[in-house]
Amino acid sequence: MTAMHKASFTKHEELQSLITGVLRRRGMPCYLQVLGAGCDVGRSCLHLSFSGANLLLDCGAHPGFADARRFPDFKSLGSKLSSLDAILISHFHFDHAAALPLLTETLQCQAPLYMTEPTRDLAELMLSDFISTSASRRQHCPFSKADARNCLARVRLLCLGQTTAIQGKSTEISVTPYYSGHVLGAVMLHVRVGSTSVLYSGDYSTRSDRHLRAANVPFGLEPDLFITEATYCSTVRREGRRAQEDALMNAVTEAVCNEGKVLVPISAFGRVHAVCALFASHPDADLLKNVPLYVVSGLASKAINSYEKHTDWTANTKKGDSTHTDASLPNDGVEQQATLACDPFTSRLKTFNRNEHWGMLEAPGSMILFATPGNMSTGLSLDVFREWASDSRNTVVVPGFCFANTFASKLISGHSVEGHSSEINCRLVNMMFGSHADARGIVRTCRKVKARAVMLVHGDRDKVTQFRQQLSDALEVPCFAPANGDTVVISTSSPSRLSPSLSRNQIGWFEPYILYVPVAFGSDCIFSSVHFIRS
Structure with missing residues (x-):
């Protein structure tokens, strides 16, 4: 050199x-330090500093690792950790919120937490599941359930579409959350200080489904920087929602007709209701009317209560209702439906308790089981897979996106799976449930908000690097994709x-x-x- x-x-x-x-x-420059999800998916965490504001955007963990790669690199913040004005959380998923108690209780960060009410409610369940699963697997978890409760007790709520004023240590910060689809309570966060602003997407979906509406952010926000997820930046979904739903339904009914069992690993309980709504409305619904449906116990009833409490966030409007849908983005021409406790399949859900019901996994006859976690990295979904994998009559619905180094990602890629000795004969159905924007959705959203620059996070390194140039050419604005550990200055x-x-x-x-x-x-x-x- x-x-x-x-x-x-x-x-x-x-x-x-x-x-x-x-x-x-x-x-005044704007700094953005990438603590996680830079050219990677997992442990989303960004330190944003501009115009006197000092913020943390998301605080997640990586489900595929148990070493230093599991949590964001908080040590790199140094003294800036104690000067944070606020921690903003986009949604409750593990990779966006699971490191919160580590930051606030273990590391004693005193900054206030901001999130929506559904995110707070569901984050409690997610953290409880994380702690319990870690204990059952004898894996180290750096915080307790008491820590998680104390952490969430400090949460200050954000209201959809309403601007919240945060008094920082040296300036006033305005935060406005916008509906992002993806999961219940998920929002894009528009942060403004004076005339400078940053829009952070978290995760978002530009397609509605049976559970949630499409993301809806105002036209022409013109932020100085739009930080957007790029999970599916190399994918353009050409098939409509109906085609995906038919493929899922065909796989399930085929297994049931052969007296097989169906495992549906889930990461968000809203997907349970969406799948049940599909079962209820599909022409082949009669084939499933006598099949037992189970959902993992413990968190299930609490999660259902939370979803029923926040039905105003769900897809409970008709197509064309401009107050709830984004007319500029595709919804596949499918009318929206309320999906909570309003169809016969949801009402038939029974809780599955490991200690009480394990024996029925080997009993004759069909059943459908929704189990966590979605990536089968540990927990009930992994244990049930190992129980059912050798039977060719059974079907496992593997989620469309899987975190690197998790059991599900190795399963899809055909790599050897550590700790699984029996032969895998069951049918594997890889379904993309559409809860992330694809390449076309990302481009359309960027054009809609009219940002002066775009930053890609939450995506595979090679795919993001290639997409960055394509996006820059399409938008004619600077687009870039920093890696974990990079500091961005604007x-x-x-x-x-x-x-x-x-x-x-x-x-x-x-x-x-x-x-x-x-x-x-x-x-x-x-x-x-x-x-x-x-x-």
Whole structure:
């Protein structure tokens, strides 16, 4: 490597300090440190700092790892951890909220927590399940159920579409949540300080389903930065919702007709209701009318109560109701339906208790079991799979997206599965339930909000890297995809040149730009790894 590629700085802090000084003379910069979900899916967590605000966006864990990769890299925040103004949570899923008690109770972060009411209610169930499952597997969990309760007791609620003012340590911050579909309570978060704003998508769906409406964010928000998930950025769903539902129904009815059993691993209880609504409305519903339906006990009844409590979030309107649907995004021409406790299949759900009902797994006859977790990394879904896998009459519905290094991801990829010795003869049906935006949905949403720059997170490295360029070409705005550990710096000032203290050989020209800098440089800071993108 040539000398011109090397800088005289050996620490990330020295580089950031110098660039900070340059930017402050040209306008307040915006920093975004990627603690998780950078060119990866899992442990979503971003540190956002701009105009005096100091925020954390999501605080998740990775279900596929039990080592240092399980939780966000909180240590890299250093003293900034104690100066956080708020922690904003987009939704209750494990990879977006499971590290909260670690941050607030174990690490004693005193920042207030903000989320919607359904997210708070369901996060309690998710954390309880995480702790119980860890204990049953003798896996270390760095917090207790008491810690989880104390953490969630501090939550301050966000109301859909209403702006909440947060008084930070040095400035006032405005946060407005917008409906994002995906799961009950999920929102996009529009954060504004003065004239600068950032829109964070969390996870979102641009298609409605039988459980939830499509994401609905206002036209023309024009944030300085739109941080969007990119889970399915390499996918364009050409088949409609009906085709996916028919494929699922055909797999289930075929197993039932052969007196087989069906396992449906789930990560969100809303999917149980969506599948039950499908069963009830499908022309082949009569084939399932006598088949027992079970859902994992304990959390099931509490989750059902939560969903019934928040039916205003669900798909309980007709197609074309502009107050609840996004007319600019596809809904496959299927009318929306209320899916909670209003169809005969949901009302037939019985709770499955491991201690009481395990024997029926080997009993003759068909049954359908919804079990957690969705990625079968541990828990009941994994145990039931091992019990049923050898029988060719049985069917397992594997979720469309699986976290890396989980049991389900290895199963789909055909890799050997550690700890599973019996032969796998059951039918595996890989279903994409559509709870994430595909490539077309991401592009349409970006065009709708009209951001000045776009950042991709929550996606596979190779796929995100390729999509970034395609998205930039389509939108004609800067698009980038930093990795875990990168720090992003954004300036929106007028064109200018760097301070003479940095030579052109070291960095060169920069005009209104976006810069991202890897945190771990080793012995030298290599400027060939520093990317400047014109804004």
